[in-house]
Amino acid sequence: MALDMLTGPDAAELLEAAVSTAGGRLEGWRVTQVDHRGAVTTVAYAATVQWPTGRTDDVLGATSLAPGDEPPRIPGTLTLSDGQNRVCVWRLPDDPGLPGLATAMNQQALSSLLTSFGLDSSGLRTDLVSYRPKRRAVIRISAAGGVIYAKVLPPGDVEALHRRHEMLHGAGVPVPHSLGWTDDGLLLLENLPGTPLRRRLLAPGPDLTAGLPDPHDVIGVLDRFPPGVLGLNRRRPWSRRAPQYAAMVGEALPAEAERARQLAAVVAEGLRHTGLGSDPTHGDFYEAQMMVDPAGRLVGLLDVDTVGPGSRADDLACALAHCEALALSSPRHADRSLAMSRLWRPVFERQVPAEQLRLSTAGVLMSLATGPHRVQRPNWEDATSRMLDRIEDMLRAS
Template sequence: MALDMLTGPDAGELLEAALSTAGGHLEHWRVTQVDHRGEVTTVAYQATVQWPSGRTDDVLGASSLAPDDDPPSVPGTLTLSDGQNRVCVWRLPDDPGLPGLTTAMRPRALTALLRSFGIDASGLRTEVVSYRPKRRAVIRVSAAGGVLYAKVLPPGEVEALHRRHEMLYNAGVPVPHSLGWTDDGLLVLENLPGTPLRRRLMTEGPDLTAGLPDPHDVLSVLDRFPVGVLGLNRRRPWSRRAPQYAELIGRSLPAEAERARQLSRVVAGGLKDADPGSDPTHGDFYEAQMMVDEKGVVVGLLDVDTVGPGSRADDLATALAHCEALALSSTRHAARSQAMSRLWHPVFATRTDPAQLRLRTAGVLMSLATGPHRVQRPNWEAATSRLLDRIEDVLEGRPSA
């Protein structure tokens, strides 16, 4: 099975075989992300590699190939087989699904791109903020001309995302201004003001809600979405995919397979006849996407890839579900995350049917319950079980601790 091949003890031999063809020797490795979808499994690794020029810390990627897939003909990638499974392996930035990473992470190419936008690229520095193999990456770019972000997507998706940014920015939604895009899938975005709301949740003080957004302010951001959003493609909300994520949980953690399925059936049954909605929605609306000022006013909104028509209830449920999941996953965020959930929930429940809000929150939590395994969190099995416990609580209407 490809999942075992890419995450089990033998994965080191696979990575060593790939690195040795380029003159490297693998000294240490660990899995940092797992994305298992049907026949294809994609994994990211953090690795220490000894090269002839010295030791480096590298990000590696590997993805299984479906039986009918042709191996990618991308420089820097290598396809290996154990007789049953074929796997493509690469070293960042040579991701076969994200060719724009080559531009974003190679100084000469990025300098030329920034200069084409009239930006002073002297003193250029880059930092990988996030990376999901074959799906997307975000690179923080610092130079004399200021701080920018390079978002890297599969090439076929980048122009549409640029148009989304233009639509929302021109409507007064506080999204980053897009400077433009490249054919290889790189979008250049201006920096936003403010502090990430998730970081604000780590601050301490006697008033747990100090500096957190008022729920009416949060709703006002969504109210600014233009009617043109309704002309975009409709995306299936997280809450409607609870059965799919329950199956993923069952594969990675068989001991919880039946409980996850039963909970997903409750969610799916409750949403079966629900109106899909005709509201302009963000599609992935939660605290990590919001920037706030010192008073907690939302001054920035990130990641608009999922913007489109849908139900406002799903955006609100996503925000509440992430509060619950963050409180369970991080002791540093727990008290403030729970306080924010208690601050937001009563107001959100007046804007949609409370029973539907509970069902959708539980559905989003089911998607988040795959996270501990995906990012290979220590003791991910127990973390997954705790999230399933919380789904039960939400469906029963029990408040967070």
């Protein structure tokens, strides 16, 4: 099974083969992300490697190949087989799904690109902000001209995301202005003002709601989405994929498979006669996507890849479910996260049917229950079970 092969002890042999082919020696490794989707599993690793030039901390990636898939023919990737499974392994930045990473993480190539966009690249520094193998990465770029961000996507997705940013920015939605895109999948975005709302939630303080957005302000940002959003592709909301995510939970944690399946079935049955909606939606609307000023006003909105037609209830449910998930994952900060949920929920329930909001929140939380395993959180099994406990409590509420 590819999941066991890529996350168990045998993964060391795969990584050692990939590193030694490039001239290094693997000294240590650990799994940092697991993306398990049916026949294909993709994993990221933090690795310590001894190279002829010295020891470095590297990011490695590996993905299983489905039957019939052609192995990528990209320099820096290595395809291996144990007789049953075939696996492609690489070292950042040679991700076969994100060719733009090679540009974004190469000082000379990136400097030339910034210059071609009319930007001052002197004093160039880069930081890898986030990385999901084969799916996306975000690079923070600092130079004399200021700070911008490069979003790295599969090349076929980048122009459409640029158009989304143009549409929303032109309508006055506080999203980053797109400076342009490249054929290999780089989207250059201006920096937004403000502080990430998640950081505000994790900050200590006696007043739990100080500096948190008013729920009417949150709804007001969604109200500014232009009608053109309804012409974009519809994305199936998180809540409607609860059975799919329950199956992923069960595969990673068989002891909870039946409970996850039953909870997801309750969500699916409760939403069965509810339409998918025809509202302009963000599609992944929660605190990590929101930037706020010192007073808590929402001054920025990130990650508009999922923008399209849908139900306002799903956007609001996503925001509430992430409050619950953040409280469960960071008990020290749970009071403030739950205080924000209590602040927002009554207003949200006046916007959309309360029962639909409750069921959709439970469905989104099921999707988030895959997170502890995906990011390999310590004691992820217990964290997953606590998520299911909260979903169960939510579905019992009347």
